[in-house]
Amino acid sequence: MKKVIVSAFEPFDNVKTNPSYEAAKLLPKRIGEADIEVIRLPVVFGVAASLLAKRIEELRPDAIIMLGVAGTRTKITPEVIAVNINDARIPDNKGNSPRFEKIDTAGDDGIFSTLPVTEMVEEMTKEGLSSELSYTAGAYVCNDLFYRIMNYLKTKGLSIPAGFIHVPNPSDSEGDTKSELSISEIARGIKICIETIIGR
Template identity: 25%
Template structure:
């Protein structure tokens, strides 16, 4: 599996919640074995897809999970669609199955209008265009608090475990 996070992108952010949560899961050894973590990719419409696609071509993982921060959300969101000028592309992953036994996770049909959505759309498009044997998911992570972090960590660890056990 390939797992990615973004760098902070606003002046008031000392860190990115998605990156912080992945680091927490790494410290707790809750990232599936064999996962490559590509941390702090630039929040750039041009550079983010290039960085992720290059790693995808290099590793050819069965699953890529891109994680981004969503400051105004309170739940972890599994994004169903990446949207672009030509319409929407849908992940082929079984989102409903990934939600089983989670506490603060939901499915979202809107990955936003910023770099997260752009990256997801480009990633889903490349997978379809080149017939790569890879499935993709974008996960939006809300700001972390001492109360929410354990719940979010539980949910994301469970989802990553399920994704890590998918057969190519």
């Protein structure tokens, strides 16, 4: 039986919920031949990645999907690359606020996702779900997690498909920017991504 880890984040910036985790909670426990494990991570630089890396070490999954919310976007956006920079526009949930700091002074400037991102977008689009590739995961905790996990896998020599997907605020969100997608449709998009990954 295959195993897939799906990580998502707790709320931050004075909001009550985080759509990434709300969508992840709606995923079935099994998709195709894969058991799905959902992990809720803190919005804290470095700590989120440490917790996820520990679970990866314990479980040795067949794929890793990291989720986060992009409140200014209206589509589901698989990320192409993680960049080696932290630059917080707001403090994280522990008050950390790094400004234009390298995540790893000895690390690569960028590390590409190893998920089939173009296929994932194609499959979501076929199902009528708004989706497109993104070439920037920002410089906040989402990108920090993305970069650190990709760097961890590379350093450990683990060839586990992994990458990050940003989800938008759902249609019933109180945010200024929201998508036409309901939270259940966002969850369906993530399920399609998982099916695309494990079906390869």
